Amino acid sequence: MRLKEAGMSKIRMNVSRKSGLPPGSLIHVGEVHDHEHRISVVNYNSSAVERYIVNSIKEIPPLKSADTVTWVIIDGLKNVSIIDEIGQHYNIHALVLEDILNTHQRPKYEEFDDYLYIVIKALSLKNHDFQVQYEQISLLVLDKIVFTFKEKPSEIFDPVLKRLDNGKSHMRGLGTDYLAYVIMDTVVDEYFGLQDTLDELIESVEDELMSYPSIQTLSSIQRIKRELIFIRRTVSPLRELLASIQRSESALLDEHNKRYFGDIYDHAIRVTEAMESYRDLIADMMDIYLSSISNKMSETMKVLTVFSSIFIPLTFIAGVYGMNFDYMPELKWKWGYPALWGVFIAIALFLLGYFKKKKWL
Amino acid sequence: MRLKEAGMSKIRMNVSRKSGLPPGSLIHVGEVHDHEHRISVVNYNSSAVERYIVNSIKEIPPLKSADTVTWVIIDGLKNVSIIDEIGQHYNIHALVLEDILNTHQRPKYEEFDDYLYIVIKALSLKNHDFQVQYEQISLLVLDKIVFTFKEKPSEIFDPVLKRLDNGKSHMRGLGTDYLAYVIMDTVVDEYFGLQDTLDELIESVEDELMSYPSIQTLSSIQRIKRELIFIRRTVSPLRELLASIQRSESALLDEHNKRYFGDIYDHAIRVTEAMESYRDLIADMMDIYLSSISNKMSETMKVLTVFSSIFIPLTFIAGVYGMNFDYMPELKWKWGYPALWGVFIAIALFLLGYFKKKKWL
Amino acid sequence: MRLKEAGMSKIRMNVSRKSGLPPGSLIHVGEVHDHEHRISVVNYNSSAVERYIVNSIKEIPPLKSADTVTWVIIDGLKNVSIIDEIGQHYNIHALVLEDILNTHQRPKYEEFDDYLYIVIKALSLKNHDFQVQYEQISLLVLDKIVFTFKEKPSEIFDPVLKRLDNGKSHMRGLGTDYLAYVIMDTVVDEYFGLQDTLDELIESVEDELMSYPSIQTLSSIQRIKRELIFIRRTVSPLRELLASIQRSESALLDEHNKRYFGDIYDHAIRVTEAMESYRDLIADMMDIYLSSISNKMSETMKVLTVFSSIFIPLTFIAGVYGMNFDYMPELKWKWGYPALWGVFIAIALFLLGYFKKKKWL
């Protein structure tokens, strides 16, 4: 079934797999991807950028200077031991590690003494069927190091890496909080792309609705409606998340950089509002669909009524003169038959005029 | 009646039985279960675990050492005297005792000087009919002892007991607040299992709705809708309850352990949001159901109109030539009859073409 | 008209009677009951209880000892002079006196230096027609005396009086605040009885809706819906009222006794939530009713279509062979007539099969 695939699966997929285990048990809960995990490390400061692929957290090279920022990108969550190692090495709370592995999290922000934990969702489209794919992206922001955890390899961070390669980028001189901002901004900017696709889809469904609405149109409307429910659930907690970051007094967040998070906040509000508008538009479509069914039925009814109302009386009259009574004077009249045709035509014209007046023709 | 059983009974069952009695009167209000009550006692510290079955509160063995935690599980609320004894022995407020016995409570958290009182609901499914069963679980959290009151014996706490048996579990070294957390987490985790079942049910109803919607489909939709009303009423107060615990400044709650309750808080939000999404999905189903009835009626109408509109004019013409006028020249024509068949066929084809153009065929 | 009686009257009844009068003018606004007013006085302390019927406020006997509480129950508001006397004797604000007499108040709580003013509504059922009756009960809580004003005599306070008669009741040793709690608790407990009746009514309407829904069913649904509007208006201010009492810092409220009001608060929330659930259930019923009309119409349409579509073509054929053309070879054939019956039956069977396939039969 198409309808279900689009969105249902997001709620359904083994949410209950972990129930019964002690809290803090590290086990990956979510869609299992067959990709190998990969650990990429980026070391940068205002003068240099270095990139490695490592196999273990232990291989991450020690910081060379105080102004160097390390960004560790972990693709794939199958290998629980990596998460475990990070947890032990950087003293991360067991519940945070558990949340990184469970990809059914809501976007959220949690503040600890030595690090910040941020969960957001990257949205992308699989194909032209408007099947939105959700990828959970977790950020651990420490003093000199940022960890990002992704469910599977993708190109979403390529623009960020390209900017780091650019020696003039002022990003290279800023701390981990600015890196976190850039990562989140990149993810949220993708939402606008989704919005464009959604716009086109809604437009094409509207065209269909205005020309020949069918049960398929209804199904498309429902599919969009459903997808919007899930997008909204993903996007709406962002407001609160970003408001919390802006209110935060953590030493890990530079006062000046916090204004940048305000920029993402504005974007989140705009996406949320657009989704609200779409919901209203979709609700209108449903109304139009229902009224178009009623309209068609009304049309059909008029045709039936016009045909029946004209021919049923005529048939009766024809029936009368088909009766076999011995004494029926009209039958003997010479002009009886042509006169009756006159009557037939007169009745038909009168009724046509009547229906015309009623605007049924 | 099936419909009612599913949910109505939760509101209806003797809510008014106690009215007129003085407040603090101990009487069990709720569904009376025929099970015998049972008092299980678990004593544990980091080095040892002991389990007993006792018949009276007085038999609970005194604490052996300062770091020992005692967990008393009372199954069955028929025997009011046990509650009364606990109240007197541990100096529990009369209204709390009354609330433990009245299983129509909303989930809530109350803070007293010497103890905390928590009410939550365990949800389980009786059978494949999606009849949710609600069991009220009350917790009294004291300094060294936790009481849990359940309406009837069940296996819901088995995973907790198993973990206590495990010598390495770090739970054994923590206090009553952590035990309370583990108990609540176990109960809330069950909600995700319910969510899975709900997912499957909604999916199967959707399949039905898309293929051959019937009055049974409507009834299923209504049943799910109704059950959701009750689940929401049970789940939604959890947010506030857990927020209160996190804000609490009670000495009984360790600052570090409070973060664990934040984890249950996240789960509660996720379940609540899933229920909201289900409600939206169910509302959509109702719309689809109504539009499918309209669609079918529209289809029926078209068939009727096509049949009637084609044959009624033809019948009229046949009626005309069945008339008995003496002078009807056409009747004498040699080719009159075959020519008329030509007219019949021409009219029928014309009308078929007309309806084809109107997309009614 | 039945519909109106149930609830409209609560909004309509002479709400405007007083407009134009100076504020503080004492005049009874509300349904005038023909009952004589009656002033009952109860004096109690931990050792004794005395009850009198007096004719005037002046007859209320002076307090015998410091720990005695006096409860004055005034049934009937026709005699404005009593209210006036109380106002002068106990220095009550003119607006409070005015509010006591105007029975269109919302439940509210007002705090003055020397007394508290509480308005609640007692709900009861007149008969099996689910006509809810609203009685306004005003409480004036002073240091050693409580006044309750009721619109007419009823047995609602009998359980409270019985408890006072019981020498062991710990209520006898507590102050006016506890008496106020007991009175309010008694009134709110009555709501659960109403809830039971509502449950039964909804259940019976549901049965009707599932078997043979009629215009009467619709009318019952509307009646319940309407009654719920008024009950909700009466019940929902209770939450705020009780929260205000709990937050209050009045010297008239003992800190320890305030927790009891928290208990009524819980009850008020439960009743409010139950009313919300009922509203959802009733909204569902309306949907089911509408879909059942559509369903029935769809059924009727199918019957019409099947009959018409089968017999109209057959009638046409019969009409053809009733024509009087001179040259109609089929009419001469020996087996023409039986063969035509074969054609009739074949067409009928074919169409029946077609409709069977369409699931219309």
Place this chain on the structure above:
Amino acid sequence: MRLKEAGMSKIRMNVSRKSGLPPGSLIHVGEVHDHEHRISVVNYNSSAVERYIVNSIKEIPPLKSADTVTWVIIDGLKNVSIIDEIGQHYNIHALVLEDILNTHQRPKYEEFDDYLYIVIKALSLKNHDFQVQYEQISLLVLDKIVFTFKEKPSEIFDPVLKRLDNGKSHMRGLGTDYLAYVIMDTVVDEYFGLQDTLDELIESVEDELMSYPSIQTLSSIQRIKRELIFIRRTVSPLRELLASIQRSESALLDEHNKRYFGDIYDHAIRVTEAMESYRDLIADMMDIYLSSISNKMSETMKVLTVFSSIFIPLTFIAGVYGMNFDYMPELKWKWGYPALWGVFIAIALFLLGYFKKKKWL
């Protein structure tokens, strides 16, 4: 068009007339009334009341003693120069003067150092057509003087004047804040009269709806719905307005008199809640109207189906025996004709029984 007159005009009427002018430009925006303006002055203290009609603000007699309150009632806003004079004489902010002249204000309360500015709306009914008329009443409350600005002369303040004439009225001894309270109370009390009329109207529409709903009923429902939208917009800001007054710390408001505004606050809540209830009732009516159309259509359909389904098969049989086949043995049988009548009757009875069983008759 009737529909529009009732309410639309309130939004539409030249709201944009002033756009482009500098802020603080004094120009009357609103419905222009042809009435001459009139300035009435009332001077009162506990010992005496004097009333004058003056032509200019300058004619207002100077205060005779410290305890005298002056109330200036300005009827008609056409003469902008009066407002201008007041502004200059009493040092009123330009925006306040502008707001007094623009009768499209929402009810609001603004606090200045030397005066308070209050805008409320008087609602009245023009005739039995339920056309609500809105009159904006502005109050300027100074230390010893109150200005009220009305759009046109009316009797709305007559009861207040009558009370001032009464030497025993304790109002004469109180300040301008109490006068402001009395004026506002008088205006708000009028709302209850409107509520009574609304009650009667809704009742009569309900009667109509239950007996013979027509397109006129729908139109009435819509008209009430629309009027409610405007009344709600006028009434709902009152709550906030009165809460602001109660919270206010202005020296112009006596602490003791503030409680009186609490009384108007209660009235405002009651009116608002009644309007909410009406909205729910009206929404129900719309549902009943729609279901009554469906019901009628369903009824019509049944009649059509019963007639058609009974006579169409019979007509077919009659048609068969009207055929002209040479060999039709039944036609020769002596009892053929009466036997066929038997068949006709049997078929008709069978079908009638069938429809009876289906509850269509």
Place this chain on the structure above:
Amino acid sequence: MRLKEAGMSKIRMNVSRKSGLPPGSLIHVGEVHDHEHRISVVNYNSSAVERYIVNSIKEIPPLKSADTVTWVIIDGLKNVSIIDEIGQHYNIHALVLEDILNTHQRPKYEEFDDYLYIVIKALSLKNHDFQVQYEQISLLVLDKIVFTFKEKPSEIFDPVLKRLDNGKSHMRGLGTDYLAYVIMDTVVDEYFGLQDTLDELIESVEDELMSYPSIQTLSSIQRIKRELIFIRRTVSPLRELLASIQRSESALLDEHNKRYFGDIYDHAIRVTEAMESYRDLIADMMDIYLSSISNKMSETMKVLTVFSSIFIPLTFIAGVYGMNFDYMPELKWKWGYPALWGVFIAIALFLLGYFKKKKWL
């Protein structure tokens, strides 16, 4: 497609163009207008006004005296370098510059140490098709200079310029905050003009709906509904924006001038409330439209039923006497034929009476 043009485009137009670029990248995002940019400069103080057209920010003449206010109006955002220059010269935050260029902003207010940043939207109508055009207007308010950025040249600021030319205008003696107020007030006042047009449009659609509702009416209703969604999104953030300005403690805002922003606040609330009312009115229209379809269908059904129910039985009787049985005694009767006409007429009259009684005629 008409429907889409009206509003969709506002959400859709290249919202995603910038995604992937570093934050603070200056690129114009929005509808590109082919107009040349133009920089107008107005220098004014209480004694003189000077106006220039300059080509570059560097050409802005230096301030002559401390009390001179400079207003720079930039029409057209194509030339990014101007924005860049302003940014560098006046030390404006990169994100603000980015926001000025991106015309998909929500109205907002941001406070910096040296300047205030305000975004609002000017609404205007392109033609009689009710196609609302949105123009983003950004304000940078510094100590002695105000920048306004507009998407394209228009006359919207002409009234402000005219007032500045007027030597008596007290605006010339006030600071940049008052200029900002006047600009915003001018923009918001335009909304009332839009409201007038909307009023007329709704009125004409209502007329259409009451006389002959068609699919075009539905389309108009939907178009207004949709436009309202976008207007509301543009207008509703104004409340918060203006509340922030009023709460602001920035040294750039004079305490006395802040009250003027309160005036715009009132206007914003009025517009928002009017839009809410329109939404309710439009929702009602949709209901009326749907009920009018049902009503028409019901009418059609009645006509069909009356015609069919009268003539079908008569046709049957005529069919009976057209049968060719050898023995049909009625056929021989002399008065058989006229008697049958009597029967025909009697049946017809009876049925007409029956339908009359049912109010179908």
